[in-house]
Amino acid sequence: MQLFKKIFVFHSVLLMSLNACTQKQSFDVLSYTSPKGWQKQQNEGGVQLSVTDNKTGAYAIALITKATASDAGAADNFKADWDKLVKASVQVNDAPDMQEPITEKGWDIISGTANYTDNAQKGLATLLTATGGGQMVSVVLMTNTQQYENDLLAFINSLELSDAQKNTNTSTNTNTTTTAATDNSSIVGLWVRYTIETSGYSNGFPQPSGGYFRKEYAFYDDGTYLFRMKNWAVFVKEIEFVYETGNWKLNGNKLTLTPRQGKGGWWSKAASNRTSEWGSLARSGSWKLEPVTYTVDLHYFSGSNETQLILTAPSQTARDGEQDNNTFTFAPRALDKSLIDNPPGLKTGFEHKVLNTPAARTN
Template identity: 30%
Template sequence: MKILLFLIFAGITFTAFAQKENFDVMSFTPVRDWKMERSDNTVSLTGVNEAKGTFCIITLYKSLNGSTNSKTNFGTAWQKLVQQNFGAGKPKMGAPGKENGWELQSGSAKFEKSGTTGFVTLITATANSKMANMVILTNSDAYTSQINSFVASIELQKKPGTAANTATSPTEQPQNGSVDDLQSNNHSISGVYIFNETMSSPTFYAYTRMALCRGYRFNADGTYNYFNNMYLRGNPKLTFSWETGTYTVNGNQLTIKPLKGQNEEWSKKGEDGSGEEKFFGKRLSITTRKLETVTYTFEKKTLPGDNKTIHLLLKYDKETIRDAGYTYDKNAKLWRYGAYEPDAYHIPPGFKF
């Protein structure tokens, strides 16, 4: 994949003819047919081609207090928004630019995360100790025209007034936040959460001889891994599905955005202590998996009868592809996942969870 043309942010004409949206210090024209999601601190636009396995995610971040130096602000944002989240290396810088008194810096680099590779680009605007950021993540240059059109549609408000003092005491919070706010609150949910039907309902397993285990690993860098394994005694095949992608936490809202995934069938091999064939043999087939972005309401708590295990409760108004039927309270539309690791036989060889 070549370096995309939208890296050159300077010299563009900020003109658009479609209906504009406003966010913080920016206005923009949304990309047609892309999904747009808003939170207090971000706006994200997502385009996905499931048939080809390609995606593009553009995220706008609310302006924050920063340095008066545009290069310093870019470096801080690159470290916290790009390197920490996607492990990208040193950026290839684009030409600097100016817009309504804002100084613009842009850079791009390759990334490889959880089996997904592509390019990530950061554009940082600086004016009077304020900084605003945009991150563009994609694995295909097929989105170049949409990205160029979107970037060209952005209008920045006129240069804000000079901040009297950008330093704050430990007890003071800047009105527009600070560069530390670029760090996400993903730590509030990071960890491994598993739903194991055999463990939760031994009677169901004893009667049906069907066992399923699914779970999430939420990494502190804003990425996630998901798997779903189903075993049926007497069936010569095991089914296994997986996803990788990104997630964000905003208060009690958890948004999961899958970027890559597939459904697989495996042969069985070996026996466990009870004589049942649960282990993976050879992968027999791969089929396309539908990728579904969902924003859940979540809560972490212990449950009656188990005051030691922290459970992740997810709530959404309809059943999802990942979570299937509600596993905790159907009327309340809740799923539950316990904070423990899956057994080794739930994961096929070579899969990193």
């Protein structure tokens, strides 16, 4: 694919407005012009713009992250976000093809691009990072087609950064504080890891296909836990559901799970094809009960006023799946806000247990 060769020709005007008459939008330290007809999703962490051709499966995605505090160099920031925003979302086999760094308005801008695969999809990913004024911001582009080349070029050339020297107030950034979870009450509650199925790019700002992958840990103050997993994928015929119950114990920053029972299986999808409905049991599956001791940390994110649970396993487990460094992040959630429901007739034994989640986690 030759798509982004043209994009980098425009590097010299990367931070200049495409057209003074074009209406721009702003997010944090960046302003941009959204391509006509593209969908927009925005939350505390960033903005995603996307477009999909439902007939051909062609898509393009642009992601703008919120500026975060950073005392690292431009190269280190690029590598960190390449791992976090690109490699964590799709399979990238080669190192990115890097462009010459440029400096604009106090920002050191680095960019690189590489081919990727995502299941049967193949595409090209580009990351641009700007470092300056004690913070950094990133823009990610992903596409599997040249169909939206002009839109992407226009978007790139519409990007405009505010002066880095004027953005040193870290109160607008998403600062984090890490503390070890040292007492049992610190992790009591419901912790979730919800991922939207995408047609090419996922991590908080995905291009949704309509499907989802969900995991939950509910840690009760009596030392028991319930783990549930539900996968409803558009391109998979059946719904996968797993549950596991057992005991947990926290010793310093080590969390030990001892499974007692578990069950997995596949259910047909409802005739309506709604993701909230079930069909009938298609087949049962075995579920491996794997005792594990995690290293556990609690990270507080000031931007979202939320404490998240970080679990690092010594090795890969069927329960957690595959992830870089076997590290998994779970967000807090009130029990009545769970997005996982049991299949018809299935009981875990935890249906009537009371779970108190500290309100400070889910502000």
